[in-house]
Amino acid sequence: MPRLNARKPNRRNALRWGLVLLALLTGTAFAFWPRLQGTPAQALAAGQELLAKKTVLAVVAHPDDLEWYIGGTLRELANRGADVQVVVATDGEKGPNRVKSPDLAATRRAEQAAAGTINGYTRIHSLGLPDRGAAADPRFLPDVTRIYGEVKPDAVFVFDPAYPALPYLHVDHQGSAREFLKFWDRLPAGRPPVYLFQTRRPGVAVDISTVIDTKAKALAQHVSQNGGGSSGMTRFFAADGGRVGVAYAELFRVLR
């Protein structure tokens, strides 16, 4: 009997710690799980508002970032006559080189140009900064702010630095967004909204169902990175479409 009594507190402790662990794991999973903010109808209405923009500027780190994450939205904007300007900070030279190109930077730029033609970009500003060092490069923000001043966008697109959708993170994805937002935070009233993509707190949904094939074709131009495929992209954005009741969607968190 004494031995049994001595064990009981241990069992209770084990149970207590088990519950604490379960709560922590559940809480963590909940915090990192993508969650739509508001209703699907509200998100789609906010997407329509986004598609009414006339001049947009998207800032990304690598060739193929645009086409993977927001290619459908950019194509929809171009279809409505918007001036779609994009900044690609690096030539992605640390990424895969599936074609064994001797001049990977030149190959990547040509692929980005081909993708841009399919997706209707007005202009591609390639900064040629070092891959995995672009956001920290002292030239990054001055270059981007100069282009911003020339373009005068009424909406900007960057990665979501605060609530990135897992699992893929890259120092120049979230870093470039953080740098841009330092600049944007200091702008006076009347500044354009910033649409953050690869987010796990989306409140804006753009229905890209009618342009999904064009998006896939644009993405497939990045042969040196993806071998000419679209590597599961359509499945990924079908899942996002499912969150708002359409076939395919791209989702954003908006800062105003």
Ligand SMILES: [Zn+2]
């Ligand atoms: Zn990238």
